[in-house]
Structures are given as C-alpha cells and as structure tokens.
Amino acid sequence: MLDDRKLAVLRAIVEDFVSTNEPVGSKSLVDRHNLDVSPATIRNDMAVLEEQGFIVQPHTSAGRIPTDQGYRLFVDKLSGIKPLSSAERRAIETFLIGAYDLDDVVMRTVRLLAQLTRQVAVVQYPSLTKSAVRHVELVPLTDKRLLLVLITDTGRVEQRTVDLPGPIGEESITQLRAVLNACLDGRKLSDVASVVAELPERVTPVERPNAAAVFSVIVETLVERHEERVIVGGAANLTPADFSRGLREVLEALEEQVVLMRLLGESGDHATVTVLIGSENEVQGLRNTSLVATGYGTGDQSLARLGVLGPTRMDYPTAMGAVRAVARYVGQILAES
Amino acid sequence: MLDDRKLAVLRAIVEDFVSTNEPVGSKSLVDRHNLDVSPATIRNDMAVLEEQGFIVQPHTSAGRIPTDQGYRLFVDKLSGIKPLSSAERRAIETFLIGAYDLDDVVMRTVRLLAQLTRQVAVVQYPSLTKSAVRHVELVPLTDKRLLLVLITDTGRVEQRTVDLPGPIGEESITQLRAVLNACLDGRKLSDVASVVAELPERVTPVERPNAAAVFSVIVETLVERHEERVIVGGAANLTPADFSRGLREVLEALEEQVVLMRLLGESGDHATVTVLIGSENEVQGLRNTSLVATGYGTGDQSLARLGVLGPTRMDYPTAMGAVRAVARYVGQILAES
C-alpha cells in the first residue's frame, strides 16, 4: 500500500518540515533530498499519503505538513533513535557529576534535558513506593508534637509534623524510634503499610495512642499521599510560533502537577523510549505537543520517568536520543549515591 | 509644579491604562472620570506631565501611557494599598490551612499568590541562615559514606551525603551524632561555623579525620551554600500582548534562580511592601516587568521574601494588598508549625 518511495517521501517531508517549519512542496523536496524522480511523481505520492491521512495541506496550493498520524509512522518505522555526539555525552557527565543531593540531581537533570533538546524538560521525582526505608527519625518539636523524618535509599527525605493526642517524653520517643527503625529498615515502602499494622503490639499500652498517631502519619505520607512531584524546566524554549492558540494553555498545563503526572504515566513502560504525539495524549491544552519520555532508575527497576515536551513539530530522533542518554546517566548517578 | 488636578489626571491615566491597555486620550478621560473641566484643559495638563517625563505618547496623535516614572509617582503618592475583600481573605486562609510541610506551604503560597493577582508569583524559601538547628541526624549509607540530615526550626530539612576518608563504625556515628546535637542544637545557623570550628577537640583523635569530613560538609551546606531557592508559579498569567519582545526573555529570567534572588533581594526591607518598576530593576530581560514584594517570617524577624511579578502595566494597589496579606498569613502559618 505504501511502497518504499512513498515512505521515503514521508520521511523527507517530516525532516524538512521539522527543520524549516514551512509546508514542504514537491519541488523543494526533490532537490533537497536526492530522490531521482520528478516533482510530478512526488506529487502523486503525496496525494496518496494525504488520502491516507499522513499529511495535509494547510491551504490549497501550499506544501504539505505531517499529521499526527504521519509523525507516528515516522517515529515507529522511519527513524531510529539518534545517538548523542560524544561532546554531548561528555556534557551530560560533567553536568550531572557533583550534584549535592537528590534535589540537586533532579534540578540539574531538568536543566540538562532542556538545554540538550531545546524543549521543555519534565522530570518526575523518584517514586517513593518503589524505594526502601533507610532510616526513620523522630524529633520533638513540642511535648505534643513531633517532626517525622523519613529517609529512603534513593536519598529522598520526607518530612511531616505529627500532632499527638497526649504529651510524650524523651524516652518514649527513643523507644518508638528504635521500634520503627528495627521494623521498617530496609522495607520497601509499598510493604510499609502492612508492617505498620502490626506495630502497635510492640509498644507498651500506655504509649499506644501516641504511637498510633505516628503510625498513621507514616502510612499517610508514604502510601496514600503519592506526592510524586514533577519538575519542569526550559519553558522559555516554547516558541509562540508553534502554538497557534497561544502559549497560555500550554503553560497552564505545565503547572498542573497532576496533569503532568498523568501524561508521564500514560506513556508506556520502563527502559524503552516512548513517544506520545499531539492528539494521542488526553490532556486538553497539550493537543499540539508531543512527549518523548522514558523511565529511569537504579539497576533494573524503574523509579520514575522523565522526558521532554515540545511541539509536534519536533526532532524526534534527537530528542529520543537525549532522553535515553540522560535517563541512563541519571540512573547511574542515583545508583552510586 | 504639579497641582492637584495634574496629579488626578496622572492617576486617572494610570488607572485607565491599567484596565484597558490602550493609550488614553483627553476626551475619554473627562467622561470616564468626572473631572469637570474640558478636554482642552486636560490636554494642557498632559503636555506638562509629558514634559516632566511621567507619560509619553507611543505615536504622535495617540493617547498617553504612563512611563516607569509615572507609575513610580502613582505608587508612591497617588495610591495606597488596597485591602483584600473578605472573600479573598477567607480564600487565603482555607488555601493555606492544612499544608503538610514546608514544601507544601511554599507551593501553596505560590499558587495562591498567582491566582489572587493573576500575575507571576515568586516565593523564596525561608532562609537557612536566619533559622536555628533543631536536630542533626547521621545515617550510614555505606561504611565510608553518611547521609547528613539537618533539621531547622523553620521546618526545613537539608540533606547531603558525606564521603569519609576512612570506614566508620556504628558506635562512632552514635558518638558523633551526640556531639553534634549537643553542640549545635538551638544554634543560629549563622553561628554554626564558629561552633563547628571548636568541635574537633571533642572527639577522640582516631575519629578526627571522619569527623572533620562531616564538619566541613556541615559548614559548606549551611554557610557557604546559600541555596536559598525561589519558586515561581503562574507563568501562564504572562500575556504575550504585554511583552513586545516576546515572553521568551521573561521566561528565561524566571528560570534563573540567581536572577530572581537578586531581584527579590534588591527590593527593600522587611515588613513594608516594596515595588520595583520596569527599568528600575537591573535584570536585563525584565525591563518591562514590575515586582511587588515584601518580606515574610515568624514574629518580627524576616525569613525570606515573596512577591509577584508582572508587566509594568499592573494593578499595583491590588497586587500590593495581596502580597501583604499573603505574607502575613504565611508568617502565621510558619509560626504555628
């Protein structure tokens, strides 16, 4: 149905349109790429491609531009992932090395991705539920109030204040801290809820009300509250020209954590780079944008996702290369720390 | 030099221009505001105001628009701070109540300010150096690596990994932790450096190399690294119409923590709401924006600053009201937690 040349034509159209942002016509196609056929032939091919829904012409007698479906075919069949140049790879390393802590890693990653791709970068914080408890700390604030600090093996630190039903003494805190650390240390956060359920037996009855308050906050923090933050960078890379309806709705969507989470979540599994093109995503207001994303994590488990967001008119092969490379490096960095 | 009517004219021009975004002429002025003089009179006044540099006309034979200097006079002399409506005040309360932790407070504040003013909101994290140490925690990651967690009385938690010169045992960690907490608890962070300098005497000589590593990281984290983050929200409120040279440079500036810090820092002292208008700020790329900012904090000390950023054509009285009110509420919230 689509012979090789037609596919080549589609590829050429996508590439030209991506680089020039102007509808591409049969004439310019044949001399920019060295297809050795005449423009007329190309026109016939284009007619077919248009009929099939891969390209459209914005106005009669203008060149063609790819549809979302066209980009989809391009990404799936006509292009691979473009590896980074060695200079870029070096840049990644030097940029990420020397990050202080998890926050810093995430912030640097976002900047890096944005710079590398000249798009908007989106990085999700490593998921809590997939990591394990490294340490629990209780710090008295007042006699009826504690600060609970929870440290995970991905270097993430969660904090919450706990209001207690009654006053608590220093030694009770010490005891409680010991119990918590003994029982939770090394546990996957996803298991914590069930472990905590058994804890009340291990504290003296007198302490139970206070302990219970602490326990419920722990469960709440770790399990119920998937706070899974996303940070965004490089919004300045959005060019008004690409968004007819104004940047506004895009910027709005970018500030909605929930929206971004859903978007990142939608897109496929770990380890492979997935692409969500234009209307394929469900988020109103990002209908003209594409997302290139992948998972990252330590070893073989995926902790979270990251990616770049840009106009559908995006250099997919390069973006995919950058996303994949950055994800790998970040995984390494996290594994080391 | 500027009689009352001329000032009234300037005020009217500012108000009209802010609400319509169109140059305002003598005719429309007289009937929108009930100045009981003729347009011609107003024209004379406008000529004077223009001569003094308070207003300009974009093209010959268009109305006048205020200059930065005009806004300055308006803010300083011609308008007060407009108090929030009670509905808005209630909104603030319900919005900020129930924040989980410091991060949450800051994030909510930023959203709140952005919504309230329909501008870009900018909130600085409570400064480290002005708060005091509540607790220091050391968690072993490997035998030569520790996670240092530092909790301040503003509820902020700082974390850093420490690479040790040699292996360290559980009991050494315990001892070190005890020393640290004993010496640092309750200290202002600004004093920490000097206190830490005396610490090596209090650990056994064997431990010193490891302890020294920890100490230096502490100093580095708290003193040298003024990481003072700023978060930004409501970028979607930037309307392209207001920025002839494109949003791009504004968005870029907004992503530069350093730039924002400098901007916030520039603007005056605690407790009073300060306004920086257009070219009054030094940041290239924000020459067309104004900043309305104030300090916030617990009790009488200022911990950090917050504000809103928008086009010079901004509703200053309202923005100032919102900024002041939000700063107060945030201060309260922080004091309670």
Next chain:
DNA sequence: ACTTGGCACTCAGGACCCAGGAGTGCCAGG
C-alpha cells in the same frame, strides 16, 4: 492667569487591490 472651543494637522490601522510565486491536480505521451 486659567480655561475653553475651534481648527488644522498627524498618523496608525483597516480595507482594498494587485501582482508574483509557490504549489497543486490533471492529462497525455513516453
């Protein structure tokens, strides 16, 4: 000394037209 009405002047913006050019679809011939 201000204020006012009148008047001529300026100029941005919209409507309109026109020509140029890029691109197309179609067809007949190789």
Next chain:
DNA sequence: CCTGGCACTCCTGGGTCCTGAGTGCCAAGT
C-alpha cells in the same frame, strides 16, 4: 508507472487610500 506541460488556486507582500482618534496651538472668554 513516470514525466513534462499546463491551467488553476490562493497565500503573501507591497502599495494606496481613508477614517478616526488624538494632538497642539491660538484666540476668546471668565
């Protein structure tokens, strides 16, 4: 199935004209 030719479409940019809002200035009025 490819190709050159041809008529057609219609977007784009430039030029012209007109209108309306707004101005500055001046002479007369209070």
